[in-house]
Amino acid sequence: MAKQKMVEQITSMDVDFAKWYTDVVKKAELADYSGVKGCMIIRPYGYAIWENIQKDLDRRFKELGVENVYMPMFIPESLLQKEKDHVEGFAPECAVVTIGGQNQLSERLIVRPTSETLFCEHFKDIIHSYRDLPKNYNQWVNVCRWEKTTRPFLRTSEFLWQEGHTMHETEEEAREMTIRMLKVYEDFYRETLAIPAVVGRKTEKEKFAGAKETYTIEPMMHNGVALQGGTTHYFGDGFAKAFDITYTARDNTVKYPHQTSWGVSTRMIGAIIMTHGDDNGLILPPNVAPIQVVVIPVQQHKEGVLEKATEITNALKAAGLRVKMDDSDNSPGWKYSEYEMKGVPVRLEVGPRDIENNSCVLVSRVSRNKNFVSLDNIADQVKDMLQSVHTELVERANRNRAEKTNDAHSYEEFLQIAEEKPGFIRAMWCGETECEEKLKDITGGVKSRCIPFHEENLSETCVCCGKKAKHMVIWGRQY
């Protein structure tokens, strides 16, 4: 009964995916709306996912010699204006502080939408010689990009992210760093979030404001819509010139250093929800799940049940797992739906009959099958199931993407797929922005996601204009 009730509270994915998404965010207590327009409250369960994400990514960064710093949250307007393309890209979405300490400010301050300019100002102070290079910096901060329509985790006026900013002696080294960090993101998405994704280069039109090259990771959500999951940028020496950052090179000449930046954000939590979730709620990848296994005592009032459940819980904790035992007064059925809703990867049920048999029941959140297993080596068995949940999630996401990726060989075919089939379209492209814009306009929003690292030659001509094709592009609608 209780279960029935819980499930009814979520809209089905197939009925209304957007509504299903907000239902899950709200009911799994990941985030909440706030009285501040466009800003969200990240609740304990959602924030715990973010902390696990941070811990894992931060370790990956530090292993590559990246150091964390903290830059001011405000950018003087004149500083933001130093790099022309950059300010044009961000000016429309800025929040502006005009009053400080009850006085009108002589110079307006922008709440950072990103911090390239602040890093450049600092780099100018601390970079003088090739011995000062590379500088591999990162910061974990909040940023603000004013948004009209918002959705928790996916698009909010304020969000949390990390932004890496690095300076290098040569173009080659900086370009390598740009690719290396994309690879870090790709590995992190697959190994930690269980999200396999397309990676590639953005077209000229879709590049970051001020970048010479932008790379992207583009996971596909369950409904076939793409989510730009993270980007890395190679800036060349454009900012260095605008900010007059120079260094004395090994050959004693004065040179401009080459720059990169790269970032991922709390959007990743949106990607987790929409890649793995189902009509019963959230499904969390085991590596970031705040609770990896929930222990539920059945007929807990009977002698020995709570003791055994506690013993199992302690054994799992001792094995380094994140465990919760729920011995509240709610019925087992209510608890089953509750932790399914919350996406806990593995459920362990133990009752009087199980205890007699020295066994318990393990249930995977993905397959939802019951497995009767021995209590001997229970921690290892739970770990095995967590590993198989991870593998299954990756495989499911791969299958979903394969099913929802179609090749278009002609303009008509492109339009037909865009109209009828949600997902990615693979199609050849001449390299002209005009064709990208035309395809986007006529389809009502199908944009180039990226030129993937592994291109195939689907035909010789651009699917839009018929001229000679330069690249295979992956196209799709996006969040």
Place this chain on the structure above:
Amino acid sequence: MAKQKMVEQITSMDVDFAKWYTDVVKKAELADYSGVKGCMIIRPYGYAIWENIQKDLDRRFKELGVENVYMPMFIPESLLQKEKDHVEGFAPECAVVTIGGQNQLSERLIVRPTSETLFCEHFKDIIHSYRDLPKNYNQWVNVCRWEKTTRPFLRTSEFLWQEGHTMHETEEEAREMTIRMLKVYEDFYRETLAIPAVVGRKTEKEKFAGAKETYTIEPMMHNGVALQGGTTHYFGDGFAKAFDITYTARDNTVKYPHQTSWGVSTRMIGAIIMTHGDDNGLILPPNVAPIQVVVIPVQQHKEGVLEKATEITNALKAAGLRVKMDDSDNSPGWKYSEYEMKGVPVRLEVGPRDIENNSCVLVSRVSRNKNFVSLDNIADQVKDMLQSVHTELVERANRNRAEKTNDAHSYEEFLQIAEEKPGFIRAMWCGETECEEKLKDITGGVKSRCIPFHEENLSETCVCCGKKAKHMVIWGRQY
């Protein structure tokens, strides 16, 4: 020679303590000024200290069942105004966003100076029954309080901190929480930062805006000036009433919950610098030092030296220590001063003669004595020295405070001590704000720090007005 040069670059503490402080901040590369008025850049070495602080404190919070969340950085002006005392306290130091997405905002947004109001708005949504209590929340965020004169870590318009916000069923439970968190801070200061400190209750005049009771931890800096190192507040149900937060109690009546908040900030790094540092630079408490031991190979070009130094470094790392080996081309003398400046607690020197003897030299940053020790069990010996550095730092700080604390039994004595002796003054007080203000004005800034938990009865009368004394107060100048 190199050493001479390094040391000359720092102003002596006794000559100009303020200048010494900024010299250390700058030369140890903890922080840097930015082009943003009143805001600082926290550099990698400074930020690594902050990360170690966060890790330790966050563990202490979580052990007490505190959960991390994230609230928006903006507070609508009307929300800040809901609690009268609170807004009066913060209005003068607000940064105000008036423009968003190129439009004048219909309601101005305050960049959070603290987040009681946002938490209350959220609590109203999520607290309905006694079953929803307590709520023990915390967030690690940046806040903004506009300042005219700033000093890195001590007073900046933006700073980083944690702010805990909790709601409880009863006054008693909330009051207990307020004291418990003060105790967490006290333990953390002593056990982790090696800073013993006075703890106590703020007078009416010095309380936090909107609080019924404010508790404080007040370490004394090397020069005798106090630093308010952290505060915990009991709010009663004042905010709950202003925000209409109610819950159904166990007896089925509708009640207002009782609230606390508590916070410490990047100021703590200022406290570390000014409590432990000396004329050779920083001295870092081992538990938060980014580098706990620096390994310096002597005559490193000689056969076997670098190999042995590397071997030792790896052994120390394997023992869980934070180690750096410096095999750069700089002279050992230069390296010695460099890592003294950076406050590395233990230096390990190893050269050809040491290797012959299966020994090395350990130097404590505090005593600076050379200790010849065997390379057998080197990790244990380094750990022992780190422990003794910690103990010595605590003892030194205790001695400094004892030496710089004086009792005043009369008005004249109070003025004389205030004039002649830097440090704390212990003196009796009648409980009237008027007397506090008079003492502050006439001494040019000696304020009540707190009514310590352990009061002594120094006399029967107030040192200022001669009326009956209510409390022993600790007085002092502050940062």
